[in-house]
Amino acid sequence: MxxxxxxxxxxxxxxxxxxxxxxxxxxxxAPQEELNLESTPLLLEKKVLEMAIELKPEMTLSSEELNQLIKGYLRQNPRVGSHLLLDGADFNLEGNLLSARVNVTYMGLVQAGATAQYELSWDKPYLRAIPQRLTVRSLDLPASWLEAFEVPLNKELPEWVKISKVAFDDSQIRVGFQAAWPSAGWMLERLRELRD
Structure with a gap:
């Protein structure tokens, strides 16, 4: 007994x-900071129209604009790993490397704050982010726990504009275009919007 x-x-x-x-x-x-996936929609059509007016077949996206674009995409597609759902993020561009502070939920149970690093490449028509590193606090985890994701840049552009090249600078992306002339009605309507 x-x-x-x-x-x-x-x-x-x-x-x-x-x-x-x-x-x-x-x-x-547990996450150390509050992060979310709220984003401001980018008005790429407006930037493209300004580019067309200046007859300059190139546009730049700043690190913050890219942050907003990716957050908007991931808000609709929050699964970033086989058992990881994205709750919030903040992205920062450094050349062709995308650093991310993220809050994730593992298997629907455990919330974690992590840092991740992705390598960016242009794979027409997508901006592709391939995971390179994942860290929770001081603990390195396998980058394979994350999945690559693709952001369709053409989705935000008028149909008469096609991306011809993408180049990565220190804190911005340069996007080169090929364009067929839009219809006169479309151009006049957009010019009125710009004026207002």
Missing amino acids: RLIRRLLVTVAVLLVLLGLAVWGAVRYV
Whole structure:
């Protein structure tokens, strides 16, 4: 009887310790900052029209504009890994590397704050982000836990404009275009919108 009691007490103590360890781990990986996926829609059509007026077949997207574009896309497609859902993010462009501070939920249970790094490439008609690194606090995790994602840049553009090239600078992306002339009615309507 005494042996059974000791065994039960030992099991109970181990369960309490295990519970405390799990609780501590969950608290350790919990997000440290509030992030969301709210974004301001980019008016790329307006930028393209200004580019056409200046007869300059190139447009730049700043790091902040890219942040807004990607957040808008990921708000509609928040699955960033097989068991990871994106709750919030903030992206920063450094050449062709995209650094991200993210808040994710793992398996619908555990919320975590992490940093991720993606390599950007242009794979017509998509801006492709390939995961390179994933870190939760000081713990490096396999980048394979994240999935690559593709942002369709053409979706935001008028149909008469096609992207011909994309170049990555320090904190901006340069987008080159090929354009067929739009109809006169379309151009006049857009010019009126710009004036207003």
